[in-house]
Amino acid sequence: MSDIKTATNLSNQLTNDMKNDHRQPSGLKVIFFAEMWERFSYYGMRSLLVLYLINSLSYTRDNALALYGIYTGLVYLTPIYGGAIADKYLGKRRALLIGAFLMVLGHFCMAFESLLYLALGLLIVGNGFFKPNTSSLVGDLYGPGEEGKRSAGYSIFYMGINLGAFLAPLVAGTLGEKVGWHYGFACAGVGMTIGVIQLLMGQDKLGRAGLKEHQNPVDFSDAQLLLTWVGASVAFVCAIIYGFQFFSPWLELLSKTQKVMLELSLLAGILVYLLNSKSNSHSEASSQIPESHSPISQSEWARVIAIFIVMLFVIVFWTGFEQAGGTMTLFADKNTDRELFGFLIPASAFQAINPALIILLAPLFSFIWTKLDSSKYSLSDVGKQSLGMIVLGLGFVVMSHAQNLSETVGLIGPEWLFMVYAIHTLGELMLSPTGLAMVSRVSPAKLSALLMGVWLLSSAVAGYLSGILEAILRNSDFSLYPFLATVSISAGVLLFLLSPLLNRMMNS
Secondary structure, three states, rough: OOOHHHHHHHHHHHHHHHHHHHOOOHHHHHHHHHHHHHHHHHHHHHHHHHHHHHEEEEOOHHHHHHHHHHHHHHHOOHHHHHHHHHHHHOOOOHHHHHHHHHHHHHHHHHOHHHHHHHHHHHHHHHHHHHHHHHHHHHHHHHOOHHHHHEEEEEEHHHHHHHHHHHHHHHHHEEEEEEOOOOHHHHHHHHHHHHHHHHHOOHHHHHOOOOOOOOOOOOOOHHHHHHHHHHHHHHHHHHHHHHHHHHHHHHOOOHHHHHHHHHHHHHHHHHHHHHHHHHHHHHHHHHHHOOOOOOOHHHHHHHHHHHHHHHHHHHHHHHHHHHHHHHHHHHHHHHHHHHEEEEEEOHHHHHHHHHHHHHHHHHHHHHHHHHHHHHHOOOOOOOHHHHHHHHHHHHHHHHHHHHHHHHHHHEEOOOHHHHHHHOOOOOOOOHHHHHHHHHHHHHOHHHHHHHHHHHHHHHHHHHHHHHHHHHHHHOOOOOOOHHHHHHHHHHHHHHHHEEEEHHHHOOOO
């Protein structure tokens, strides 16, 4: 409870800072809490999903992890659609409200076993509408010449993300494991409902942010439009679920390897289609701007290729990092002695370690990078990311030892998982914000939005791979954690060796 009180105090402090600081627009507070509650609901559900599938619905370990991988992969994939629909038809503000409504439905559907796939589908589609538009809505609050205020605003927004992610496993996860699975999922739904109410009540504070030129601020006259899109989205999800059920007898005839190849092929096809659609939409938009007709220069191609090369390494990083909600949560559940002073720590609670440490350590890392960048020991963006991958691999070295120890002595202490989560958080702080800044800085102006979308799609591929990797490795000479340690460290070293070449390509 002391952790929750600390986080609440932090939230109140940030609220007062935003209220008293005339430099930040009042709409930032609205978006901050909307994102905080959305992350609370998402991470609350994520912390329980694999445990619920195995311990309540009797899924096999492989099937539960595979469903987790598909879910996390699609969560990062659908924002491409949601962002495109918002840009072309709805506007950001209406799109994020539609997404919020869909996620409320999805979370409450999770309270019913028979609606599992409908619930996951609604959450995936809802996230697609919500996630890209809240992030970009922050930028719309600021005008030209307010770059410093914009950077500070995004820092506050990022704090909201991690505050929600920190509270979710402690509150929703504890309710789910201690009281009942459906109470945990319903708690996530309540959090998302609070986020929707707060969004609706704060519309006047957002000004024109997130509205298209012809649109008025959202009010009750938009109810018919919003409900139409919500209904269409529910119908779309139902159609997809029915299609999978219809074809499932044929899919059962395929071997495990064939299924994996089919799933990867489908995912690759979706990625290619999205990239092509994004490219076409860019071409249509650029036809009205003569300057953008100029072909991509050789130096710009070099930068694009460099980004794609780094992206391949980033997929390796996130494939390992996403084990947090899958195999590492199962390790906490089955292999960890969680009793502390007579209280059994929920397995999902360990997922709160990462966001808590990010809140504590992000300012320190910002200070360290600033100092290093102005010294002779400065590291390039690629160098920082390679170091993050090596650190992630070291975390899996510790995890491998913990796995071996548990196989020898049985349940092991919770300090092992805490150590691994702490090491992985250090790796994330080295790689994630650095990578986003790198893409923003290096991308040719005419391709910046496309390349940022491609960069984020790497998380979709990694999310899917994180769920199926253990099953793929089962018949090989590698077990999961030693494999991830070896691949992460090797990839980090290779990326570091390539960094001089990649830096030249990016700065050409």
